[in-house]
Amino acid sequence: MxxxxxxxxxxxxxxxxxxxxxxxxxxxxxxxxxxxxxxxxxxxxxxxxxxxxxxxxxxxxxxxxxxxxxxxxxxxxxxxxxxxxxxxxxxxxxxxxxxxxxxxxxxxxxxxxxxxxxxxxxxxxxxxxxxxxxxxxxxxxxxxxxxxxxxxxxxxxxxxxxxxxxxxxxxxxxxxxxxxxxxxxxxxxxxxxxxxxxxxxxxxxxxxxxxxxxxxxxxxxxxxxxxxxxxxxxxxxxxxxxxxxxxxxxxxxxxxxxxxxxxxxxxxxxxxxxxxxxxxxxxxxxxxxxxxxxxxxxxxxxxxxxxxxxxxGIHIEITKDGRPLPAGETGAIDIRLRAVDRDVPDADDVLRTGDVGHLDGEGYLFVVGRAESPREIRTARLEHDIRLLPGVTDAAVLDGADDEPVCFVEHGRGDTFEDPVPAIEATASELDLPLPRIVLAASGSLPRTPSGKLKRASLAALARSTPRATE
The missing domain is CATH 3.40.50.12780 (ANL, N-terminal domain)
Structure with a gap:
């Protein structure tokens, strides 16, 4: 058509x-x-x-x-x-x-x-x-x-x-x-x-x-x-x-x-x-x-x-410290807007999304998460990898007390869910992050915004008060 x-x-x-x-x-x-x-x-x-x-x-x-x-x-x-x-x-x-x-x-x-x-x-x-x-x-x-x-x-x-x-x-x-x-x-x-x-x-x-x-x-x-x-x-x-x-x-x-x-x-x-x-x-x-x-x-x-x-008309650029990165490397996701989307028609506006990710060789975007500092990028990568585990339906990783990562993991009720703790701890070690606390929850039980996103501001308070789940 x-x-x-x-x-x-x-x-x-x-x-x-x-x-x-x-x-x-x-x-x-x-x-x-x-x-x-x-x-x-x-x-x-x-x-x-x-x-x-x-x-x-x-x-x-x-x-x-x-x-x-x-x-x-x-x-x-x-x-x-x-x-x-x-x-x-x-x-x-x-x-x-x-x-x-x-x-x-x-x-x-x-x-x-x-x-x-x-x-x-x-x-x-x-x-x-x-x-x-x-x-x-x-x-x-x-x-x-x-x-x-x-x-x-x-x-x-x-x-x-x-x-x-x-x-x-x-x-x-x-x-x-x-x-x-x-x-x-x-x-x-x-x-x-x-x-x-x-x-x-x-x-x-x-x-x-x-x-x-x-x-x-x-x-x-x-x-x-x-x-x-x-x-x-x-x-x-x-x-x-x-x-x-x-x-x-x-x-x-x-x-x-x-x-x-x-x-x-x-x-x-x-x-x-x-x-x-x-x-x-x-x-x-x-x-x-x-x-x-x-x-x-x-x-x-x-x-x-x-x-x-x-x-x-939209151009995506993956950058680190202001310089473009080649395909496959993870960095900040910056967007150059179309002329129709710019407040000033002739401006070369760049939208800083606050997200990190990478492009493959054909220009397809993979989003890892929201991050700015190197530590935040590693934390976002841990969160991204948790979502790839069998049976996981959502995840959020935040810093708790003493910069200890706290992993909130929602999981389904089916047979595909496996204990994610060993995989999460192994990934955290590979990313040079401290051993995380892991909080498991059934799908739909963690706080969310009206649009369906995990509400990180509320989870941050839980991260500071929730005891270690792996002890």
């Missing part, structure tokens, strides 16, 4: 009654979704919210949330989705200040909560302001999304994606992404607060697919929704992929593509998922600014553990 440009307003003109977003008992057609997006835009203009300003929202994932996302993209605003519980904390309110939020949009008026650093309106109040307001005759430059980092290693920080310099046009519909007006729905089973989880769903919606939202996670409910709606695509964070693998559950209706990303996925889990779903897994690696690499199932099976090659 030759790629083509598509957008929800085109779907609304050609098939206005086609379902756009379904969440529990809520449903919007494409006609209703785009009409609501335009009304929200008029409401923002009627309030005098300037072009390019950032608005935040804690509206739950569903039809109204996606209408607001389309409002931002088409009508030239920034949208910052934030968990409502975070707004009760000083951190959440500080994030709104850091993005200079001009307005916070909520589903229901907040009562008795802390004051926010910007005006607050309900979605209904904002829509009511649309009466008599008009939109600019000349379309503005497209809007953008703003996300907070996951906060796995510390406090979350807001990251604004580069605003496009041209009006909104939609997305390029590409066969490998399994979306389009002639495709079945996309099943969204993760929160909206991160690009990795929202991105595939928002892409599918713009391409013409229905988005079905699973608000309460369980493997059984995921399978039931996929079969009921005959979903053609889905996004799963690695922890939820692990849940499905351990439950041995897959829909009878086969997906065209299952996206995963946002955290490292142990090769054993991914192989099991390929056996469960078929050769349809599509992995991506990126930051809160955007996707950097992607890899399909066939390419991954040839290079297990790789996160793929960079997207067109």
């Amino acid at each position: 030759k790629p083509y440009i598509w957008d929800p307003w085109t779907t609304a003109r050609t098939d206005p009654d086609r379902s756009a977003v379904i969440a529990d008992g809520e449903r919007y057609s494409f006609g209703e979704l785009t009409a609501h997006a335009d009304a929200l835009a008029r409401g923002l203009r009627g309030l005098g919210i300037p072009d390019g300003a950032v608005v935040s929202t804690d509206i739950p994932t569903g039809p109204v949330f996606f209408a607001l996302a389309l409002t931002a993209l088409r009508h030239g605003f920034g949208l910052f989705p934030i968990d409502g519980q975070l707004l009760e904390l000083p951190l959440g309110r500080a994030l709104l200040t850091s993005v200079a939020a001009a307005l916070h949009i909520t589903a229901e008026q907040r009562a008795n909560g802390p004051a926010l650093p910007c005006p607050v309106l309900t979605e209904a109040e904002l829509t009511a302001r649309a009466a008599g307001a008009t939109l600019p005759a000349t379309p503005p430059a497209a809007g953008r999304l703003v996300f907070a980092t996951s906060g796995t290693t510390g406090l979350p920080q807001a990251v604004a994606r580069t605003r496009p310099r041209r009006p909104y046009r939609g997305v390029a519909v590409v066969e490998r992404y399994g979306a389009g007006a002639d495709r079945g729905p996309h099943l969204m089973a993760n929160p909206t607060y991160h690009l990795g989880t929202l991105g595939p769903a928002l892409y599918a919606l713009q391409a013409g697919s229905t988005v079905v939202v699973q608000r309460s996670w369980s493997p059984g409910a995921f399978v039931e929704l996929a079969d009921r709606h005959r979903a053609d695509s889905a996004m799963l964070s690695p922890d939820r992929l692990t849940d499905l693998v351990e439950a041995g559950q897959a829909p009878r209706h086969r997906f065209r593509v299952v996206f995963h990303g946002g955290a490292a996925c142990p090769p054993a889990v991914k192989r099991a998922a390929i056996g469960l779903f078929g050769p349809v897994l599509h992995e991506y690696y990126g930051t809160s600014q955007g996707v950097i690499t992607e890899i399909g199932t066939a390419q991954w099976l040839d290079r297990p553990g790789s996160v793929g090659r960079p997207l067109p």
Whole structure:
């Protein structure tokens, strides 16, 4: 199929009654979704919210949330989705200040909560302001999304994606992404607060697919929704992929593509998922600014553990002390962005990811972990190698008291799990690291962020208080 440009307003003109977003008992057609997006835009203009300003929202994932996302993209605003519980904390309110939020949009008026650093309106109040307001005759430059980092290693920080310099046009519909007006729905089973989880769903919606939202996670409910709606695509964070693998559950209706990303996925889990779903897994690696690499199932099976090659126009460089390293050597992963992703068009922007890894001879990227110092690189390598052990479903290695490594190891409940202690101690010795403490835990029992990553900030406290498990 030759790629083509598509957008929800085109779907609304050609098939206005086609379902756009379904969440529990809520449903919007494409006609209703785009009409609501335009009304929200008029409401923002009627309030005098300037072009390019950032608005935040804690509206739950569903039809109204996606209408607001389309409002931002088409009508030239920034949208910052934030968990409502975070707004009760000083951190959440500080994030709104850091993005200079001009307005916070909520589903229901907040009562008795802390004051926010910007005006607050309900979605209904904002829509009511649309009466008599008009939109600019000349379309503005497209809007953008703003996300907070996951906060796995510390406090979350807001990251604004580069605003496009041209009006909104939609997305390029590409066969490998399994979306389009002639495709079945996309099943969204993760929160909206991160690009990795929202991105595939928002892409599918713009391409013409229905988005079905699973608000309460369980493997059984995921399978039931996929079969009921005959979903053609889905996004799963690695922890939820692990849940499905351990439950041995897959829909009878086969997906065209299952996206995963946002955290490292142990090769054993991914192989099991390929056996469960078929050769349809599509992995991506990126930051809160955007996707950097992607890899399909066939390419991954040839290079297990790789996160793929960079997207067109993106250049990956592996460096040490500022100098490029040859293929196969591990160093810092630096990204030279495409011109379209640069805040200053002519700048040669370099994105320091904070991750370390290496490229093979064909340009495929292998990510080891997050690190800066030589000691941190060895610790990241230990964590990476632990994920390769049979039965391991996730791992995190942190420094405990007296710089002693503490290895948190999640494992499945199947027969493939073997005692990892001898292998971990041997690897630590090879990497010239002290003998580690090893904390074993069942899959899904360690603290995680809403996007499915192990929450290192919480694990750091456990590392300082957990007794040695190997004594």
